[in-house]
Amino acid sequence: MKINLGLLKKNYEKLKLLSGSRQILFMVKANAYGHGMVPIVRYAVSELGIKEFGCATVGEALTLRKELCDLKFDIYVFSDLELDAENGMMNYIEHGIIPVISCQEVLHEFLQESRYQFLPVCLKFNTGMNRLGFKTSEVGDVINELKKFKKNTIYHLMSHFSCSSESVNKNLKSQKQYAQFQEIKKVFIKEGFTLERTSMANSGAIEQGFALEETHIRPGLILYGPSSLIPSLRKKRGWQGETISSLETHIIQIQKIKKGDPVGYGATPCPEEGFIAYIALGYGDGLTNFYRGIKISHKGFTGTVVGRISMDMTAVLFPLEAEKVLVLGESILLWNHDSDSVLSISDHISSIPYEIFCGLSERIPRVYSIS
Ligand SMILES: *Cc1c(COP(=O)(O)O)cnc(C)c1O
Numbered sequence: 001m002k003i004n005l006g007l008l009k010k011n012y013e014k015l016k017l018l019s020g021s022r023q024i025l026f027m028v029k030a031n032a033y034g035h036g037m038v039p040i041v042r043y044a045v046s047e048l049g050i051k052e053f054g055c056a057t058v059g060e061a062l063t064l065r066k067e068l069c070d071l072k073f074d075i076y077v078f079s080d081l082e083l084d085a086e087n088g089m090m091n092y093i094e095h096g097i098i099p100v101i102s103c104q105e106v107l108h109e110f111l112q113e114s115r116y117q118f119l120p121v122c123l124k125f126n127t128g129m130n131r132l133g134f135k136t137s138e139v140g141d142v143i144n145e146l147k148k149f150k151k152n153t154i155y156h157l158m159s160h161f162s163c164s165s166e167s168v169n170k171n172l173k174s175q176k177q178y179a180q181f182q183e184i185k186k187v188f189i190k191e192g193f194t195l196e197r198t199s200m201a202n203s204g205a206i207e208q209g210f211a212l213e214e215t216h217i218r219p220g221l222i223l224y225g226p227s228s229l230i231p232s233l234r235k236k237r238g239w240q241g242e243t244i245s246s247l248e249t250h251i252i253q254i255q256k257i258k259k260g261d262p263v264g265y266g267a268t269p270c271p272e273e274g275f276i277a278y279i280a281l282g283y284g285d286g287l288t289n290f291y292r293g294i295k296i297s298h299k300g301f302t303g304t305v306v307g308r309i310s311m312d313m314t315a316v317l318f319p320l321e322a323e324k325v326l327v328l329g330e331s332i333l334l335w336n337h338d339s340d341s342v343l344s345i346s347d348h349i350s351s352i353p354y355e356i357f358c359g360l361s362e363r364i365p366r367v368y369s370i371s
Pocket residue numbers: 027029078160201202203204218219220221222228
């Protein structure tokens with residue numbers, strides 16, 4: 001996989017046009033959506049001036065601290081805080097990592113331990129996704145608990161949308177969630193709290209210009225390029241990012257084949273006559289059997305993935321006329337920097353670009369350039 005960091009810069013500049021003066025908390029969980037967390041964060045801090053990043057696990061956060069100890073930036077851990085593990089909160093104290101607290105048990109533990117008193121209080125509320133987060137009905141309890149420990153400043157108050165890839169005008173779920181978040185903010189303010197930072201918008205909301213009235217936004221996918229909106233909404237909305245990666249492999253075998261001839265394991269009958277180009281990617285690289293049937297463009301021709309996908313190779317059927325452009329050893333791209341390219345794959349297999357990126361295995365080398 002080739003990753004052009006210059007395109008991350010272009011996407012970031014486009015994002016700033018959309019989001020104005022909002023601060024950016026860049027989500028880099030799951031190895032920066034498969035793009036390699038360390039090089040992505042290094043570039044984002046040193047070349048783009050982004051200062052805040054979101055990880056899912058404390059392990060990811062520690063990796064960033066260790067590998068990028070020469071750079072200054074904030075890290076939030078959103079999901080697996082591992083507070084009960086041996087080192088518990090010490091990881092957060094020693095490495096300046098911010099835990100996003102989303103349940104009362106953890107909040108209690110956090111406030112009770114005097115060594116944690118200098119860590120910022122970052123809270124996430126559940127406004128209807130029913131995943132992580134304090135329930136709206138718990139606001140009073142959370143406030144009482146904070147007051148008991150003389151805390152009156154919230155470093156960052158957040159919530160998360162469940163349906164922002166759908167129209168915020170047609171599916172009112174996002175509006176309801178955002179309204180609830182505003183109510184929660186109001187209660188805190190009425191009770192005398194200072195809310196230093198607030199955020200809710202992820203890619204889908206940002207693309208629709210929604211929930212931007214907070215200090216921060218939390219984009220992930222759109223900075224890597226593709227839109228996070230459902231297909232019917234994409235064209236209408238303005239996001240025109242370029243995919244920062246392109247996935248390249250090689251043609252390792254070319255065969256003429258007749259309709260009905262067996263292909264690969266299980267001897268699947270070939271649906272048409274043509275040329276099969278075997279490409280050097282298989283399920284060992286993350287190209288699972290969900291990819292059967294996807295289209296691959298190559299030099300003006302369209303190939304179709306046929307038969308079962310092997311661990312290390314995949315059969316792509318091209319029409320007979322493609323003979324002249326199929327060259328043994330030549331490279332072939334599964335997707336290029338045009339975001340429609342990866343989106344057409346994810347649409348074809350009823351998946352999402354998030355899953356396509358995160359599914360790529362370590363077997364695929366990530367090669368970085370800046371242009
Ligand atoms: C992953 C994540 C985001 C970013 O979502 P995108 O759809 O990739 O923009 C924002 N907030 C939280 C809490 C997340 O887990």
